[in-house]
């Protein structure tokens with residue numbers, strides 16, 4: 001049996017500021033299947049909120065899956 005020697009290597013994760021984060025939502029209302037209508041990707045959360053409220057007003061659907069997407073870079077911590 002060999003014994004592994006683990007060496008601690010410090011890493012840090014930071015947001016990649018060269019890639020803009022995005023916000024989006026998809027309608028998951030529905031009894032049997034989700035509606036599936038999507039807001040599209042936006043650079044701020046406000047247009048997603050506006051889309052969800054309009055979709056609620058148009059369809060009565062009120063349940064959404066929201067996502068915030070960004071890019072990360074992991075590097076050695078110095």
Ligand SMILES: [Zn+2]
Nearest residue numbers: 027035037061
């Ligand atoms: Zn819907």
